[in-house]
Amino acid sequence: MIIPILKIGDVLIVTLQSELTDREVEELSHDILDKINKVGAEGVIIDITALKVVDSFMARSLNSIASAATLLGSEVVVVGIQPAVALTLVELGLRVSWGVKTALNLEKGLEILKKERA
Amino acid sequence: MDEQMIEVKNDTDIIRVRRIVREMAVEIGFGELDQTRIITAISELTRNIIVHASSGKVLIKEVQKTGKRGIEITCADEGPGIVDIELALKDGYTTSGGLGIGMTGARRLMDEFKVESVVGSGTTVIVKKWMK
Numbered sequence: 001m002i003i004p005i006l007k008i009g010d011v012l013i014v015t016l017q018s019e020l021t022d023r024e025v026e027e028l029s030h031d032i033l034d035k036i037n038k039v040g041a042e043g044v045i046i047d048i049t050a051l052k053v054v055d056s057f058m059a060r061s062l063n064s065i066a067s068a069a070t071l072l073g074s075e076v077v078v079v080g081i082q083p084a085v086a087l088t089l090v091e092l093g094l095r096v097s098w099g100v101k102t103a104l105n106l107e108k109g110l111e112i113l114k115k116e117r118a
Numbered sequence: 119m120d121e122q123m124i125e126v127k128n129d130t131d132i133i134r135v136r137r138i139v140r141e142m143a144v145e146i147g148f149g150e151l152d153q154t155r156i157i158t159a160i161s162e163l164t165r166n167i168i169v170h171a172s173s174g175k176v177l178i179k180e181v182q183k184t185g186k187r188g189i190e191i192t193c194a195d196e197g198p199g200i201v202d203i204e205l206a207l208k209d210g211y212t213t214s215g216g217l218g219i220g221m222t223g224a225r226r227l228m229d230e231f232k233v234e235s236v237v238g239s240g241t242t243v244i245v246k247k248w249m250k
């Protein structure tokens with residue numbers, strides 16, 4: 001599966017459309033970091049509106065992408081976490097280990113990135 | 119479709135198990151939140167089979183109790199087993215560099231949770247969720 005990474009201005013937008021296997025998540029992580037580096041992206045929005053399930057592996061992967069992006073000098077915002085997914089992640093026990101910026105939707109995610117750079 | 123057995127050995131099987139569990143949870147009548155809880159729990163337990171035991175089986179079935187409908191999922195493997203179950207059930211305990219929340223998290227997300235493990239011969243985790 002190829003997940004398109006769109007570039008709009010200085011920002012990359014990645015929209016996850018369906019459930020990914022662990023290997024696809026790892027490939028995607030690498031592709032995003034590669035593209036940040038290549039195009040000098042200052043921010044990345046990962047839109048997970050379509051994901052009905054986020055388990056600890058996916059959550060850990062989003063954390064890793066965000067941390068690695070920070071090392072490259074770029075900022076990641078995850079947008080569109082569904083209410084049932086959010087509650088399930090809290091019950092799963094994620095609170096201690098989640099360090100990624102989030103926003104309700106794409107628009108609000110872009111606003112956050114804009115503010116950070118102002 | 120009230121019982122299904124799935125052999126699991128790689129990451130594509132995790133997606134397959136999730137899909138079948140979702141179908142059965144929908145058929146039994148679970149709402150969106152419980153579906154998400156059940157699928158997330160099963161995703162964790164199936165990944166544990168693959169990561170810690172390399173392969174195993176997942177059995178999904180509909181169950182009944184005093185007029186209540188529910189789902190029961192058994193994750194069984196013939197891997198190395200768990201030396202100290204109590205320790206493995208602690209938040210943050212991991213032998214694989216994970217977050218160590220898979221098993222405890224699955225226990226919190228389901229209504230019933232039982233682990234049986236024998237070192238050297240394997241692990242079986244049985245979980246249940248009942249309709250409210």
Ligand SMILES: Nc1ncnc2c1ncn2[C@@H]1O[C@H](COP(=O)(O)OP(=O)(O)OP(=O)(O)O)[C@@H](O)[C@H]1O
Nearest residue numbers: 166170199206212213214216217218219220221241
């Ligand atoms: N099926 C299994 N066979 C053998 N050991 C297991 C099995 N399932 C869990 N364990 C042991 O229990 C520990 C805790 O499991 P748990 O799922 O909570 O964490 P993890 O798999 O290490 O990390 P995470 O699930 O957060 O990515 C594991 O590190 C492993 O040592």
Ligand SMILES: [Mg+2]
Nearest residue numbers: 162166220221
């Ligand atoms: Mg685990």
